Amino acid sequence: MSGIYLHIPFCKSTCSYCDFYSTGQVKLLDRVVNALCRELTVRRFYLNETDPVETIYFGGGTPSVLEETHLHHFFDTLNLLFDLSQCKEITLEANPDDLSESYLDMLSRIPINRLSIGVQSLNDNELQLLNRRHSAQEAIDAVQKAKQYVSNISIDLMFGLPLQTLDSWNETIEKSLALGVQHISAYQLTIEKGTKLYRQRELGNIFPSEDELSTEMYFMLVKKLTDAGFEQYEISNFSLPTYASKHNSAYWQEKSYLGIGPSAHSFNGISRQWNIANNIRYVTGIENEKPEIEQEQLTETDHYNERIMTALRTKTGIDLFALEERFGNRQMQHLLKAADKYLSIGLLKLQENHLRLTSESFWISDRIIADLMID
Ligand code: SF4
Structure with missing residues (x-):
């Protein structure tokens, strides 16, 4: 099984924390959509031909800038090129301010069966x-409206924000739970170079949240969501039973995916490829049949480290049988030796031949994962 990711690199405005590739030049939208469909045609053999596509994900940027004609163009192309008979999940990321009744009605008539708002x-x-284009009430209204059209809805939340208090975070979580969505992703803010928040911090106009407060926010999130019946199936992702994101889970299970569009990454088990992060150069390259794609062949060490990094981020953890089968007994012994100090203090656990982080140690997972990887 494999997945397809389509990157829609347009946003109507730039959020103050964002370092994803996108621009406001919406006049290029038609050309970019044509180029993405062309790229699907040219690069379809990157995925194994006999492997049916299980998930499709429109990410960005802001895919909810796409109009009905664009979506029809995508699905006509996808249906022509790939076996979608087993495609179970088609997600579109959306901003609340784009979700009018008429837009949602249009999406429900196109095979989008999951929204990530x-x-x-x-x-x-x-x-x-954060320089978002919507108020809290507009976001609530958008989710309530969306529920009438799509039965699988995820929302994204952020914590560790300047100005954010434990009380305001508690209120965001409570109101989010009251929305009755099936999936919640929650990320701690990191202030990346080049963003507006980075400049504001350099000028001393904002102060990042203290580590201690972010830690309290994380544990509040985990408790409230798990008490409400959500399962933390990955460090930042929580779902009601059966609603874990199939597309993102496939990344963590190292399944193949084809990433289409400016800055999109692809992986087929052998190499990683990534497209140029520039709309004009991307479109020109595709139109001239000279796409600007960089590629990296993965070494055995890369594969091993990726397995450690991706599997440990999930509730399932590292399957030691599968690890031994793929990388040999020596590597597995190396892992167990490196894990020993964390096993002895309860930050890692060994269950049913799987090595796992705990809910508590998810929060310090970066340090533990780095320790288990090999140079
Ligand atoms: S809408 Fe998303 S991609 Fe666009 S600027 Fe905001 S965070 Fe970035």
Whole structure:
């Protein structure tokens, strides 16, 4: 099984924390959509031909800038090129301000069966700081409307924001749970170079959340969501039973995926490829049949480290039988030796031949994972 990711590199405005590739030049939208469909045609053999496509994901950027004609173009192309008979999940990322009744109605007539809505916060001061285009009430209204058209909805939230307090985070979580969605992703803010928040921090206009407060926010999130019946199936992802994201889970299970569009990454078990992060150069390259794609062949060490990194981020953890089968007994012994100090203090656990982090150690997973990888 494999997945297809389509990157829609347009946003109507730039959020203050964002370092994803996107631009406001929406006049290029038609050309970019044509180029993405062309790229699907040219690169379809990157995936194993006999492997049916299980998931499709429109990410960005803001895929909810796409109009009905664009989506028809994508699905006509996808249906022509790939076996979609076993495609179970088709996600579109959307901003709340794009989700009008008519847009949702159109999506429900196109085979989109999952929406990932960028809510981020349900506090107006925090939303303003993040330069989001919607208020808390508009986000709530958008999710309520979306529920009438799509039965599988995920929302994104952020914590560790400047200005955010434990009380405001608690309110965001409570209101999010009251929305009755099936999936919640929650990410701690990292202030990346080149973003507006980075510049504001350099000028001393904002102060990042203290580590201790972010830690409290994380544990509040885990408790409230798990008490409400959500399962933390990955460090930042929580779902009701059977609603874990199939597309993202496939990344963590190292399944193949084809990434289409500017800056999109692809993986087929042998190499990683990534497209140029520039709309004009991307479109020109595709139109001239000279796509600008970089490629990296993965070494055995890369494969091993990726397995450690991706599997440990999930609730399932590292399957030691599968690890031994793939990398040999020596590597497995190396892993167990490196894991020993964490096993002895309860930060890792060994269950049913799987090595796993705990809910507590998820929070310090970067350090533990780095320790288990090989140079
Ligand atoms: S909508 Fe998403 S991709 Fe666009 S600027 Fe905001 S965070 Fe970045």
